Amino acid sequence: MDSQLTLDLYRTMVLIRTFEEAILREYHADKKPVFDIGAGQIPGEMHLAAGQEPVAAGVCAHLTTDDAVTATHRPHHFAIAHGVDLRRMAAEIFGRVDGLGRGRGGHMHLFDPGTHFSCSGIIAEGYPPALGQALAFRRRGTDRIAVAVTGEGAANQGAFHESLNLAALWKLPVVFIVEDNDWGISVPRSVSTCVTSNADRAAGYDMPGERVEDNSVEAVYEAAGRAVERARAGLGPSLIEVHTLRLWGHFEGDAQGYRSDLEGVPGRDPIPTYEAALRRGGVLDDIGVKNAQEAARQRVEDAIAFARQSAEPDPASALDHVFA
Amino acid sequence: MTLTDATTPTRPSRRRLSTSKAMVEGIAQEMERDPDVFVLGEDVGAYGGIFSSTTGLLDRFGPERVLDTPISETAFIGMAVGAAVEGMRPIVELMFADFFGVCMDQIYNHMAKIHFESGGNVRVPMVLTTAVGGGYSDGAQHSQCLWGTFAHLPGMKVVVPSTPADAKGLMISAIRDDNPVVYMFHKGIMGLPWMAKNPRSVEPVPEESYEVPIGKANVVRPGSDVTIVTLSLSVHHALDVADELAGDGVDCEVIDLRSIVPLDTGTILESVGRTGRLVVVDEDYLSFGLSGEVIARVAESDPAMLRAPAARVAVPDLPIPYARSLEYAVLPTADRIRRAVLRTVGT
Numbered sequence: 263m264d265s266q267l268t269l270d271l272y273r274t275m276v277l278i279r280t281f282e283e284a285i286l287r288e289y290h291a292d293k294k295p296v297f298d299i300g301a302g303q304i305p306g307e308m309h310l311a312a313g314q315e316p317v318a319a320g321v322c323a324h325l326t327t328d329d330a331v332t333a334t335h336r337p338h339h340f341a342i343a344h345g346v347d348l349r350r351m352a353a354e355i356f357g358r359v360d361g362l363g364r365g366r367g368g369h370m371h372l373f374d375p376g377t378h379f380s381c382s383g384i385i386a387e388g389y390p391p392a393l394g395q396a397l398a399f400r401r402r403g404t405d406r407i408a409v410a411v412t413g414e415g416a417a418n419q420g421a422f423h424e425s426l427n428l429a430a431l432w433k434l435p436v437v438f439i440v441e442d443n444d445w446g447i448s449v450p451r452s453v454s455t456c457v458t459s460n461a462d463r464a465a466g467y468d469m470p471g472e473r474v475e476d477n478s479v480e481a482v483y484e485a486a487g488r489a490v491e492r493a494r495a496g497l498g499p500s501l502i503e504v505h506t507l508r509l510w511g512h513f514e515g516d517a518q519g520y521r522s523d524l525e526g527v528p529g530r531d532p533i534p535t536y537e538a539a540l541r542r543g544g545v546l547d548d549i550g551v552k553n554a555q556e557a558a559r560q561r562v563e564d565a566i567a568f569a570r571q572s573a574e575p576d577p578a579s580a581l582d583h584v585f586a
Numbered sequence: 587m588t589l590t591d592a593t594t595p596t597r598p599s600r601r602r603l604s605t606s607k608a609m610v611e612g613i614a615q616e617m618e619r620d621p622d623v624f625v626l627g628e629d630v631g632a633y634g635g636i637f638s639s640t641t642g643l644l645d646r647f648g649p650e651r652v653l654d655t656p657i658s659e660t661a662f663i664g665m666a667v668g669a670a671v672e673g674m675r676p677i678v679e680l681m682f683a684d685f686f687g688v689c690m691d692q693i694y695n696h697m698a699k700i701h702f703e704s705g706g707n708v709r710v711p712m713v714l715t716t717a718v719g720g721g722y723s724d725g726a727q728h729s730q731c732l733w734g735t736f737a738h739l740p741g742m743k744v745v746v747p748s749t750p751a752d753a754k755g756l757m758i759s760a761i762r763d764d765n766p767v768v769y770m771f772h773k774g775i776m777g778l779p780w781m782a783k784n785p786r787s788v789e790p791v792p793e794e795s796y797e798v799p800i801g802k803a804n805v806v807r808p809g810s811d812v813t814i815v816t817l818s819l820s821v822h823h824a825l826d827v828a829d830e831l832a833g834d835g836v837d838c839e840v841i842d843l844r845s846i847v848p849l850d851t852g853t854i855l856e857s858v859g860r861t862g863r864l865v866v867v868d869e870d871y872l873s874f875g876l877s878g879e880v881i882a883r884v885a886e887s888d889p890a891m892l893r894a895p896a897a898r899v900a901v902p903d904l905p906i907p908y909a910r911s912l913e914y915a916v917l918p919t920a921d922r923i924r925r926a927v928l929r930t931v932g933t
Contacts, residue, residue: 330672364705373704380671380700380708387691390664397665398672401624401650408668421691424661431656583706584740586764 263480265545271323271479272540273554275315275533278339280558281348282310284566285338285355289514297515303570304356306368311339313477313509316532317441318343320482321409321502324490330378330395330408332388334441335370337381340411346374348565358572365575366583378408386412386419389438393425396434400496407435407493414503415446417460426467426501433498437489440501443508448520464501474504477532507532603791604777606638608750612757613640613677615795617647620675623761626653626662627679627715636681637717637773659689663714667697670712675761680716683732683770697766698741712767713760714742719772719819719869721917722781726905729913731818731868734875736768737846743767743800744847748775748821750789752844755798763800772819772869784822803850805857809839812931813857814923815880816867817843823920824867827927830920836931846876851883855891858884862893863930867918872900897926 285308292302299306311318314336322343325331333340341351346362354361355369362372370383378395382388392410399406416422417440429436440460444451457463464471470492474481482504489500507530511518518524540546603611617623625640625647631654634641644652655662659680666678680686686693693714700710720729737744743765747753753771760767777787806821807828814824821842828838839857843850858864864884866877877898884891899918907913 330668332668362705363703363707366705367703371699371703373700373708375671375704375708378672382696384691384695387660387664387696390661390692391668391671391696393661394665394668394670394674394676395672396668398669398674401674420688421660421664424656424658425664428656428658428661428665583702583704585743586701586706586709586711 267323268480268540268545269550271319271483272536272546273557274319274323274343275479275536276554277558277561278315278318278342279312279533280555280562281342281565282312282338284562286310286510286514288566299515308369308514309336309512310510310514311336313507313531314441314443315339316477316479316482316536317439317504317506320479321437321439321486323483324486325409327377328404328406330392330399330406331380331411332392332395332408333379333381333411334385334388334413334416335381335383336413337370337372341372341374341379341381344379345377346372346379348561349568350374352565352569353572356569356572357574358569359575360568360572364583386416386421388412389421389425392436393429393434396429396436397432400435405435405494407437407490409437409439411439411441413446414440414442414444414451414460415449415454416440417463418454426464426469426499429499430467430469433496435493435496436499437486437493438499438501440503442503442505444523445508445512445521447512459503461501461503469498470500472500472502474502477504477506477530479532479536599790599792601790601793602788603750604788605747605750605753605771606641606776606778608754608791609639609757609771610641610643611791612754613761614643614646616758616761617643617651619795622674623677624651624653624674625677625679626655626666628655628657628681630654630679635679637771637776638778639679639715639717639771659685660692663689664692664696666712666714667692667700667710670710670766671700671708675711677713677715677761680714682728683716683718684727684730686732686735693742694739698739701765702741709764710766711764713757713769714766715769715771717773718770719774720906720913721774721819723908723910723913725908729906731770731772731870733770733846734870736770737876741766742847743845744770745800745845746770746817747844748818748842749786750777750791752798752804754791755796756800756844758795759797759800762797767800770818774819775822784819786822786825798844800845801848801850802844803853804842804844805839805853806842807838807840809837809861811837811861812863812865812927813839813841813854813861814865814867814927815841815843815854817846818869820867820869820918823918823923827920827923831924831927836927838927849879849883854880854883855887858891862891864892864896865923865926865930866896866898866900867923868898868900869918870900872898872902875900894930894932897930899923899926
């Protein structure tokens with residue numbers, strides 16, 4: 263694989279991780295000594311995507327901001343990889359007026375019309391709107407596509423199956439991504455899902471299905487390339503399941519007492535793994551790593567500072583934006 | 587052109603249309619005008635909509651703009667949401683409002699909330715059409731009105747036409763609106779040849795394009811003794827009762843709400859302020875719904891406005907029964923409306 267491309271994939275993953283670590287830090291900074299989910303500068307549920315960077319980096323490397331992405335309740339990695347502005351995203355997570363949704367949405371409801379990015383807090387329900395975006399793109403005679411993302415738990419939802427059927431039936435330019443992080447909150451996929459690979463379900467909808475087993479960004483990139491090319495060519499949707507990793511809890515505050523695989527998790531972190539591979543290939547050295555980390559740190563800390571200085575929404579504006 | 591009162595079009599029309607044909611004409615004129623308008627749903631193509639809400643559109647505009655969907659309401663209503671987000675103006679049909687249970691997440695968590703969650707940065711200009719109402723023994727899962735349920739959830743406008751002219755004008759307004767609009771048409775107002783129809787379901791409709799403003803009620807019959815606030819098919823029952831009681835010296839004012847989100851509180855208060863008496867007629871369920879809301883708005887404004895206790899004629903909190911005798915015992919029939927009015931005026 264082209265070394266510039268591999269470096270880009272690596273840098274995207276580092277940027278995502280740096281952002282998630284900063285949100286983690288800011289989220290917990292004023293929730294000590296007693297954790298109160300509604301307290302502090304970032305209140306509410308917080309679902310961080312550390313460990314799942316390869317999926318977002320590998321898929322979004324094929325997209326431009328003219329393409330659409332619909333993500334999940336765990337959306338930051340896809341937002342960043344797709345090019346959503348870090349400052350306005352951070353400000354929205356902080357619930358501030360300069361946020362993407364002027365503080366009305368929060369971290370599960372990030373909408374950026376400039377990059378056609380959105381996410382939904384409801385499992386599998388980001389799939390249907392992606393179909394409509396794809397339909398609109400096709401009607402306008404473009405080769406733009408929509409990427410719809412869910413977790414493996416969503417593959418047991420009706421919206422997932424309805425969407426696969428309709429997208430295949432109408433050969434819509436959609437790429438369906440399933441992030442299999444093994445856990446639906448506390449329920450392992452072996453307890454929830456009758457097939458070992460959700461990619462097998464693609465056959466039921468007459469579309470290509472592929473499972474990427476090892477959370478490798480390059481493998482995701484290759485699989486996504488095939489699916490994106492097919493969609494842009496007007497040949498219809500594809501389904502890709504990536505066996506990825508939930509490095510942290512379902513949400514912050516989740517003690518993960520249910521998690522039998524916890525001990526082995528740090529050793530499966532995809533970023534050190536990829537970094538080592540790039541070092542072995544001579545693409546990356548100490549300076550390259552430091553530069554990537556420093557560049558990411560600067561961008562992320564700039565975004566956090568922007569969010570912090572942004573004002574809280576005026577309570578007098580609470581009723582704004584219900585209707586256009 | 588804007589019709590603020592559907593009974594007085596700027597150019598009188600002698601041409602009479604059924605409500606369903608008027609509704610289709612509104613859609614067709616907007617499809618002619620705006621290439622981003624398209625229709626999707628179950629049986630909207632060759633069948634023309636089970637309740638004739640899309641008759642002829644497929645022949646006229648072709649399968650690229652009139653799309654029969656699989657029976658997958660979550661997928662195709664969500665698809666309409668996504669298309670609207672990208673600037674198209676879909677009209678998506680939920681065949682019966684009763685079916686909302688299989689797709690409500692796309693309606694109330696996505697269609698209705700995206701604009702707000704985006705801080706006003708994303709618009710969702712779409713129309714969700716759906717058939718409502720009973721009276722023909724279709725049982726508990728195909729006879730409900732449910733507009734109070736939709737109106738309770740913020741972020742979507744809710745329009746409920748009762749006449750052919752309003753059906754067309756409200757449709758055109760709904761399509762042009764930058765917000766999601768739920769357009770709920772009662773099967774009994776459509777003028778269908780295979781279902782008993784009220785005599786006002788075929789009426790003059792202007793041929794040109796016009797809007798009936800969303801959020802503006804219509805005083806369809808002025809009166810001085812009692813205000814009947816109602817909507818949809820019940821408007822016609824109320825008018826029948828008003829005609830009948832006029833002979834007995836009871837002068838009823840009948841207000842057709844036409845929209846319940848936004849609710850035209852001003853017109854209600856102005857009327858009740860004059861009559862001092864209020865009867866709300868609503869084919870939706872009685873409790874926690876539109877009838878209570880209308881009375882609450884009066885009470886919040888000025889409880890002394892009412893010279894007699896307000897009355898409600900609604901479905902008394904039970905599933906719609908199948909047997910004709912039972913169904914008509916709970917629907918807001920003319921007989922029930924008459925009794926409520928007479929009780930309210932104290933005769």
